[in-house]
Amino acid sequence: MLDVSSFAAGQWIAPGTGARSIESAITGEALAQAGNAALPIQDMLGYAREIGGTNLRRMTFHDRAKMLKALALFLMERKQTLYDLSYDTGATLSDHKIDVDGGIGTMLVFAAKGRREMPDGHVYLDGPPEQLGKTGAFMGRHICTPLLGVAVHINAFNFPVWGVLEKLAPTLLAGVPAIVKPATATCYVTEACVRMMLDSGLLPEGAVQLVTGGLGDMLDHLECQDAVAFTGSAQTALKLRGTPNLMENSVRFASEQDSLNASVLGPDAEPGTPEFDLFVKEVQREMTAKAGQKCTAIRRIMVPHAHIDAVITAISDRLAKIQIGDPRLESTRMGALVSASQKRDVLEKAALIQAESELVFGAPDAFSVTGADKEKGAFVPPMLFHCSDPDIARRVHDTEAFGPVSTIMPYRDLPHAIDLLNKGKGSLVASVITNDGDVARDITLGSAAFHGRLYFNNRTSMGEASGHGAPLPHMVHGGPGRAGGGEELGGIRGVMHYMQRTAIQGSPDILTAIGEQWVPGGTETTHQDHPFTRTFSQITLGETFNSPSRTITLEDIETFAHFTGDTFYAHMDDAAAKANPFFPGRVAHGYLLLSFAAGLFVQPDPGPVLANTGLDNLRFMAPVAAGDSIRVRLTVKHKTPRNDEYGEVRWHVTLYNQNDDVAAEYELLTMNGY
Numbered sequence: 001m002l003d004v005s006s007f008a009a010g011q012w013i014a015p016g017t018g019a020r021s022i023e024s025a026i027t028g029e030a031l032a033q034a035g036n037a038a039l040p041i042q043d044m045l046g047y048a049r050e051i052g053g054t055n056l057r058r059m060t061f062h063d064r065a066k067m068l069k070a071l072a073l074f075l076m077e078r079k080q081t082l083y084d085l086s087y088d089t090g091a092t093l094s095d096h097k098i099d100v101d102g103g104i105g106t107m108l109v110f111a112a113k114g115r116r117e118m119p120d121g122h123v124y125l126d127g128p129p130e131q132l133g134k135t136g137a138f139m140g141r142h143i144c145t146p147l148l149g150v151a152v153h154i155n156a157f158n159f160p161v162w163g164v165l166e167k168l169a170p171t172l173l174a175g176v177p178a179i180v181k182p183a184t185a186t187c188y189v190t191e192a193c194v195r196m197m198l199d200s201g202l203l204p205e206g207a208v209q210l211v212t213g214g215l216g217d218m219l220d221h222l223e224c225q226d227a228v229a230f231t232g233s234a235q236t237a238l239k240l241r242g243t244p245n246l247m248e249n250s251v252r253f254a255s256e257q258d259s260l261n262a263s264v265l266g267p268d269a270e271p272g273t274p275e276f277d278l279f280v281k282e283v284q285r286e287m288t289a290k291a292g293q294k295c296t297a298i299r300r301i302m303v304p305h306a307h308i309d310a311v312i313t314a315i316s317d318r319l320a321k322i323q324i325g326d327p328r329l330e331s332t333r334m335g336a337l338v339s340a341s342q343k344r345d346v347l348e349k350a351a352l353i354q355a356e357s358e359l360v361f362g363a364p365d366a367f368s369v370t371g372a373d374k375e376k377g378a379f380v381p382p383m384l385f386h387c388s389d390p391d392i393a394r395r396v397h398d399t400e401a402f403g404p405v406s407t408i409m410p411y412r413d414l415p416h417a418i419d420l421l422n423k424g425k426g427s428l429v430a431s432v433i434t435n436d437g438d439v440a441r442d443i444t445l446g447s448a449a450f451h452g453r454l455y456f457n458n459r460t461s462m463g464e465a466s467g468h469g470a471p472l473p474h475m476v477h478g479g480p481g482r483a484g485g486g487e488e489l490g491g492i493r494g495v496m497h498y499m500q501r502t503a504i505q506g507s508p509d510i511l512t513a514i515g516e517q518w519v520p521g522g523t524e525t526t527h528q529d530h531p532f533t534r535t536f537s538q539i540t541l542g543e544t545f546n547s548p549s550r551t552i553t554l555e556d557i558e559t560f561a562h563f564t565g566d567t568f569y570a571h572m573d574d575a576a577a578k579a580n581p582f583f584p585g586r587v588a589h590g591y592l593l594l595s596f597a598a599g600l601f602v603q604p605d606p607g608p609v610l611a612n613t614g615l616d617n618l619r620f621m622a623p624v625a626a627g628d629s630i631r632v633r634l635t636v637k638h639k640t641p642r643n644d645e646y647g648e649v650r651w652h653v654t655l656y657n658q659n660d661d662v663a664a665e666y667e668l669l670t671m672n673g674y
Helices: 041-058 062-076 080-090 093-117 161-174 184-201 234-241 244-248 274-292 306-322 340-354 414-422 437-451 492-496 508-515 554-564 575-577 588-602
Strands: 001-003 006-008 012-014 022-024 029-033 139-146 151-154 178-181 208-210 225-231 252-257 262-265 300-306 360-361 383-386 405-411 430-433 453-459 477-478 487-489 498-505 544-546 609-620 629-641 646-657 662-673
Touching: 001 139, 001 184, 006 041, 006 184, 022 184, 029 184, 041 139, 041 178, 041 208, 062 080, 062 093, 062 161, 062 184, 080 093, 080 184, 093 161, 093 274, 093 492, 139 300, 139 508, 151 161, 161 178, 161 184, 161 487, 161 492, 161 498, 184 208, 184 588, 225 383, 234 252, 244 430, 252 487, 262 274, 262 414, 274 306, 274 405, 274 414, 274 430, 300 306, 300 437, 306 360, 306 383, 306 629, 340 383, 340 405, 414 437, 430 544, 437 453, 487 492, 492 498, 554 588, 588 609, 588 629, 609 646, 629 662
Parallel strands: 001 029, 151 178, 151 225, 178 208, 225 252, 262 300, 262 430, 300 405, 383 405, 430 453
Antiparallel strands: 006 012, 006 208, 022 029, 139 498, 360 383, 477 487, 544 629, 609 662, 629 646, 646 662
């Protein structure tokens, strides 16, 4: 018997009062116990807020991103241990890879995005400055800073590793400590994963704690700086969301609930097309991966009425080839449900669906299991139902059997398909298999409001597509209505769930000091040396170089036109240019101005500037004609370390004409050595 411990306030605490037995999904035999009603809840919250939060907030976003990468690589080297433990959850090796490898991959994505898209600082800038006064002396900007509390993560049983890591990555990147509460049925896998991370020495003290078993009255002690992220059933979410203390203190509550996700076979995807075969493959995979115990699994299958029989036959043929059995066997393609109680629940829900549908594949009392006793283990077959009249049916649109159970239904036309999609009253994902862009657009306009994600696939994308049921860390995961109304992942959007957005207002210098990014109108400094001769470490925000001026001649314009091949009439035909409302006559090319600007500010000798890596936010604001002159102001706007050898410098570049009007403005990016 394995004792599954909790990690609370810096100590491992073994199961105690109120401990619950955990059985193997394969054999039904007890394998572990977890839970302790005597956990020091108040100490845990204080430990997280005062020690964990303080330690994390000392780190910059880049420090925390590096930590996530190191943790992910540490877990990657030890994932076999997590695989071996996971078999008793009923999952196969391919299921483990979705869970374990998927969770580690999610951490790596957040680590990379944290380094690329967030500053090496403590304040995240959410959008550009806003000029609030006439002269620019009073400015505003939105910033995001970490919540000064703790995130409580309540996870479902089906993904004991991915479910933890996909919440933990954005939380830690934001700078907020977490208390992780996995579902008891599979918490022994989560405990092993968390123990690895704590043993790695990579986490600052107090950053992560673990509760294996019940949370006790923890939710009653949360405050306005805390947050709850929940994944599980709608019934449990409703109970937790209704906790009076959470409502009284406006504690953030993000809910990702099970939903009746659907897949639509487009009217163009007839039998014999690549889309038809793809559709059948996706449905079979989503029904059987993790034995259908996925919050994104396909529960409702919508097919043009003319193709119902063909689809039923095709899906049934693929399901018939799925070998059910002990997940440790290489030949097994679908393992068991997580527990005997889950098996009972799935069969009860399937019976409700069958009351208004016909079972066309997968009799629950007539299937074979390899290498295990199907009576002792939590095994069920994949079950496919056919609902011939989905307009009057109710249970197929509101009852989810959280296992390998799906219902196929016909639609008359595209508006009817959209109506059926929306009968689910909100889902995490709907997929549409079509090669017709108009079909995709119509379904998007008609049903996007009911779905957190719309997944389109066809012959063009099928080679790279991740699949209907694969939430990716780059995209938001959640959904409206029945799906909980919450939102997770989504790259840096996911990090924002654990930060407070605040509007700051003040002078350009005040905004510069807060955001560590120079704001136009702020103080500019000059140095006797050219800024390109100064290292990344030496240059400072607001450091400015003002160039001499250069007169643009007609010969310059014509030479540039013939040399580049850009003989657009505004540069070559005076009469035509004057007829244009934007130009007084022939004008210089915008790219000529950029080229001459570079000549005015570049220091040509070898030095700290290693490369020009691009321009951002380029705008041409006033035409420059022959005889006009230009000068350049170059100001250090922002600095971002990239590695131990060099960092990125973002320069604010302004081109002025002889009247001091702004002719062009942009941001120049260079890589500068230390």
